[in-house]
Amino acid sequence: MNSVSLALVAAIALIIIAAAAHLINNWRKGRSDCGCGCGSCNKCSGANVDLPECCRKEQKN
Amino acid sequence: MSYTIALAGNPNCGKTTLFNALTGASQRVGNWPGVTIDKKTGRIRGTDSQLVDLPGIYSMSPYSPEEMVSRNFIIDEKPDAIINIVDATNLERNLFLTLQLIDMGTPMVVALNMMDEIEKFGDRIDVEGLSKRLGVPVMPISAAKKTGIDELVKKVHEVAGSKIRPIPPKYDGSIESAVAEAEKALEGKVPDENARFYAFKLLEDDPDIAGKFPGLKDSLSAQIEAAEKKFDDSMDSIIADGRYDRISEFVSETVERAPRDEKGTLSDRIDRIVTSRWLGIPIFIAVIALVYMIAMYDGDWGTSPGAYATGWLNDWFGELGENVGAWCEDNGVEPWIQGLLVDGIIGGVGAVLGFLPQMIILFICLVLLEEIGYMARVAFVMDRVFRYFGLSGKSFIPLLVGTGCGIPGVMSTRTIESESDRRITAMTVTFMPCGAKLPVIAMIAGALFGGSALVGVFSYVLGIVAVIISGIVLKKLRKFSGTPAPFIMELPPYHMPQLYSFFKAVFDRVWAFVKKAGTIILLSSILIWFLASYDIGLHMVDIGESMLASIGGAIHAIFMPLGWGDDWEFSVATITGLVAKENLIATMGTLFGLEEISDEGEEIWSILADTLGSAGGMSFLTFNLLCAPCFAAIGAMHRELGTWKSTGFAVAYQCILAYLISVIVYVAVGLICGENTGTLSYVLCIINIAAIAYLLWAKDPFRQLGKDDGEASE
Numbered sequence: 001m002n003s004v005s006l007a008l009v010a011a012i013a014l015i016i017i018a019a020a021a022h023l024i025n026n027w028r029k030g031r032s033d034c035g036c037g038c039g040s041c042n043k044c045s046g047a048n049v050d051l052p053e054c055c056r057k058e059q060k061n
Numbered sequence: 062m063s064y065t066i067a068l069a070g071n072p073n074c075g076k077t078t079l080f081n082a083l084t085g086a087s088q089r090v091g092n093w094p095g096v097t098i099d100k101k102t103g104r105i106r107g108t109d110s111q112l113v114d115l116p117g118i119y120s121m122s123p124y125s126p127e128e129m130v131s132r133n134f135i136i137d138e139k140p141d142a143i144i145n146i147v148d149a150t151n152l153e154r155n156l157f158l159t160l161q162l163i164d165m166g167t168p169m170v171v172a173l174n175m176m177d178e179i180e181k182f183g184d185r186i187d188v189e190g191l192s193k194r195l196g197v198p199v200m201p202i203s204a205a206k207k208t209g210i211d212e213l214v215k216k217v218h219e220v221a222g223s224k225i226r227p228i229p230p231k232y233d234g235s236i237e238s239a240v241a242e243a244e245k246a247l248e249g250k251v252p253d254e255n256a257r258f259y260a261f262k263l264l265e266d267d268p269d270i271a272g273k274f275p276g277l278k279d280s281l282s283a284q285i286e287a288a289e290k291k292f293d294d295s296m297d298s299i300i301a302d303g304r305y306d307r308i309s310e311f312v313s314e315t316v317e318r319a320p321r322d323e324k325g326t327l328s329d330r331i332d333r334i335v336t337s338r339w340l341g342i343p344i345f346i347a348v349i350a351l352v353y354m355i356a357m358y359d360g361d362w363g364t365s366p367g368a369y370a371t372g373w374l375n376d377w378f379g380e381l382g383e384n385v386g387a388w389c390e391d392n393g394v395e396p397w398i399q400g401l402l403v404d405g406i407i408g409g410v411g412a413v414l415g416f417l418p419q420m421i422i423l424f425i426c427l428v429l430l431e432e433i434g435y436m437a438r439v440a441f442v443m444d445r446v447f448r449y450f451g452l453s454g455k456s457f458i459p460l461l462v463g464t465g466c467g468i469p470g471v472m473s474t475r476t477i478e479s480e481s482d483r484r485i486t487a488m489t490v491t492f493m494p495c496g497a498k499l500p501v502i503a504m505i506a507g508a509l510f511g512g513s514a515l516v517g518v519f520s521y522v523l524g525i526v527a528v529i530i531s532g533i534v535l536k537k538l539r540k541f542s543g544t545p546a547p548f549i550m551e552l553p554p555y556h557m558p559q560l561y562s563f564f565k566a567v568f569d570r571v572w573a574f575v576k577k578a579g580t581i582i583l584l585s586s587i588l589i590w591f592l593a594s595y596d597i598g599l600h601m602v603d604i605g606e607s608m609l610a611s612i613g614g615a616i617h618a619i620f621m622p623l624g625w626g627d628d629w630e631f632s633v634a635t636i637t638g639l640v641a642k643e644n645l646i647a648t649m650g651t652l653f654g655l656e657e658i659s660d661e662g663e664e665i666w667s668i669l670a671d672t673l674g675s676a677g678g679m680s681f682l683t684f685n686l687l688c689a690p691c692f693a694a695i696g697a698m699h700r701e702l703g704t705w706k707s708t709g710f711a712v713a714y715q716c717i718l719a720y721l722i723s724v725i726v727y728v729a730v731g732l733i734c735g736e737n738t739g740t741l742s743y744v745l746c747i748i749n750i751a752a753i754a755y756l757l758w759a760k761d762p763f764r765q766l767g768k769d770d771g772e773a774s775e
Contacts, residue, residue: 012406023580
C-alpha cells in the first residue's frame with residue numbers, strides 16, 4: 001500500500017469516527033439521528049412541540 | 062430578584078412568539094393551534110427570572126392533558142406571577158381564560174398581544190379601562206413586532222415583587238353568594254389566595270376538585286339550587302354565562318371597532334373558498350401538485366428549477382466520482398480504497414445529496430404553506446373527512462406535523478384525549494410522507510415519470526387514505542374501539558411569514574438533511590459498499606457474489622408479487638431504509654453505481670427506470686411510504702404506545718397494510734400503463750381488495766355498542 005492509499009485510509013477512518021461519534025453523542029442525549037425528537041432544537045417541522053425528554057437549545061441571554 | 066413566571070394563554074395567540082421575545086430562545090412557531098403539549102422553560106433576558114410557557118388552553122377545566130398541565134402548574138408550583146397573553150383581535154374568546162386565571166389569585170399581568178393588528182384594523186382599545194374592569198394590569202404589546210416587551214417585563218416583576226393580587230370582577234348576586242358559601246366551606250382546606258378558584262370549581266362540579274373534598278359540594282346544595290332555579294340552568298352553565306356576560310360588558314365598554322367590510326376580512330373571504338365543502342380537497346390536491354411541480358417537473362412544459370438544479374448536481378457528483386476514480390488510478394491507490402471512495406462514499410452520499418435542490422424547494426414551499434396558515438385550513442378540511450369515517454379530526458394535526466418528520470408527529474399525538482384515537486394516530490402518523498421520504502418520491506417521479514407532480518399528490522393522498530382505512534379497521538378491534546373525541550379548531554388568520562422564522566425553519570430542515578447525509582447515510586453507504594463488494598470470506602468479488610447479494614437473494618422472493626422482487630437490490634434498499642428512509646437512495650446509488658461501472662457508464666437513474674418500470678416503481682414507492690418507519694420513529698411509537706407488544710403490533714400492521722396496498726397499486730398502475738404484472742400479482746390483488754373491502758364494511762361491534770349507549774343515555 002503506497003503513501004497516498006495510507007493517507008486516504010486515515011482520512012476515511014477519521015470521517016467514520018467523526019460520524020459515528022456524532023451519532024453516539026446524539027443517541028446519548030436522546031436526540032434522534034434525523035435531528036428530530038428534540039422540540040427545543042427546532043430541527044423538524046414539529047412546530048412548537050416541546051417535550052421534557054427533548055434536548056435543550058442554549059438560550060442567548 | 063428571581064421569580065418564576067408562568068406564561069398562559071389560548072392556543073395560537075402568539076404565546077411562543079412572546080416566549081421567544083422574552084427569553085431570546087428560538088422555538089419554532091407554528092401557525093396552527095394545539096401542538097404545544099407540555100410546558101417549557103426559559104430565562105427572561107436581562108433578569109434571573111424563569112419563564113414557564115404553558116400549553117395553549119381555552120379554559121382551566123380538566124378535560125384535556127394541556128389544561129391539566131397548565132392548571133396543575135399554577136396550583137402546585139405556585140408561580141410568583143402569571144403573564145396571561147391575550148389576542149387583542151379576539152378579546153371575547155380570550156378573556157374567558159383570563160377570568161378563570163384571575164380567580165386563582167396569583168399576581169398577574171395581561172399582555173394584550175397583536176396590538177399592531179388592532180391599529181391596522183383602525184380599532185381602539187381602552188387599555189386603562191380594561192385593566193380597571195379586570196382588576197389586573199393590562200399591557201399592550203406586539204410579540205411579533207417586539208413592541209411593549211420591556212414594559213411588560215418591568216410590570217410583571219413589579220407585580221411579582223409586590224405580590225399584588227388581582228381584584229376579581231363580581232358576577233350576579235346568586236353566583237357570588239354561592240361562591241362565598243363555597244369559600245367558607247373550603248376555609249383552611251385550600252390556600253386563601255386560591256379559595257375563589259376552588260369555590261368556582263366546586264360549584265361547577267369539577268370531578269378533580271370535587272373528588273378532593275368529598276361531601277363538600279352537598280353542603281352547598283341550597284345555594285346551587287337557588288341559583289339553578291333562578292336561571293333555570295345547571296350551575297356550570299350559569300357560571301360560564303356569567304363570565305361571558307361580564308366579558309361582553311367589558312368589551313363593549315372598552316373596545317371601539319372600526320367599521321368592517323360586510324363580506325368579512327380577506328382571511329374570511331379566502332377561507333370561504335379554501336375550506337369549502339366541495340373545493341377544499343381539490344384545492345389541497347392542486348396546492349400539493351403545484352409544490353411538487355415547482356420542485357420536480359421535467360417534461361413537455363419545460364424543466365422546473367428544482368429538477369434543473371438536481372440534474373446539474375447529480376451530473377456534478379457523477380463527474381466527481383469519475384475524477385476521483387481517475388486520480389486514484391493515477392496515484393496507484395489500492396482498488397478497494399478507490400471502490401470505497403467512489404462507489405461507497407461518493408455514490409451513496411452523492412445520490413442523496415443530489416436531491417438537495419429539490420429538497421430545498423420543497424421545504425421552502427411546505428414551510429411557506431405552514432407559516433401563512435394554509436395547513437391549519439387543511440386540518441379543518443380533513444376534519445370533515447375524518448369525522449365522516451368515524452375518526453377524530455384532532456388526529457390530523459399530528460399527521461401534519463408528521464409531514465416534516467414522523468417522530469414529532471408521533472409525539473404530538475399526546476394532545477389527543479381519547480386513548481383509542483391517540484393509539485391509532487400514533488400507529489398511522491408515519492404513513493404521511495415525511496421529509497426523509499421526499500427524495501424517494503423525487504427519485505421515483507424523476508426516474509420514471511418525468512418529474513410528474515402527480516407522484517407527489519399520490520404520496521399524500523395515499524398517506525391520508527391509509528390513515529382512514531386504518532382508522533376504520535382498527536376501530537373494530539376492542540383495544541382501539543371508542544367514539545372519536547370532539548375537535549374544536551380555531552382558524553388562525555392568514556399572515557405573511559416572519560422572515561427570520563421562515564428562513565430558520567427552512568434552513569433547519571435543509572441542514573438536518575445535509576447532516577444526516579454526512580453521518581448516518583455516510584456510515585450506511587460504507588457498510589452497504591462493503592457488503593456489496595465482499596463475500597463471506599472477505600474476498601473482493603463482483604456484486605452478484607457478494608454478501609449483500611446473498612442477503613437480498615434470501616428475501617427478494619417476498620417482494621416478487623409487488624413487481625420489484627426480481628432484483629434483490631430493491632429488497633435490500635427497503636431493509637436499509639429502516640435505518641433512515643434516505644438510505645433507499647444511498648443504497649441504490651451505491652449498488653447501481655457498482656453496476657454502472659460494469660455496464661460501461663449507463664446513467665444510474667435510467668437503470669432504475671429500466672429495471673422497475675412504472676408499475677414496479679409505484680409499488681416500490683407505495684411499500685416504502687407505508688411500511689415500518691425508520692428505527693427512530695419506531696422508538697417514538699414505542700414511547701407513545703407504552704409496550705413493545707403494541708409497538709410490534711403497530712410495525713407488523715404497517716408492513717402488512719403496505720404489502721396489501723402495494724400489490725393493488727402494482728396491478729392498477731400496470732393496467733393503466735399496459736405493463737404485464739403477472740398472474741400471481743393479479744390473484745393477490747383480487748384477494749387483497751376483497752380482504753380490505755371486508756375489513757372496511759364488516760360490522761363494527763363496538764361502534765354499535767357506542768350508539769346504543771348514547772341512545773340509552775339520551
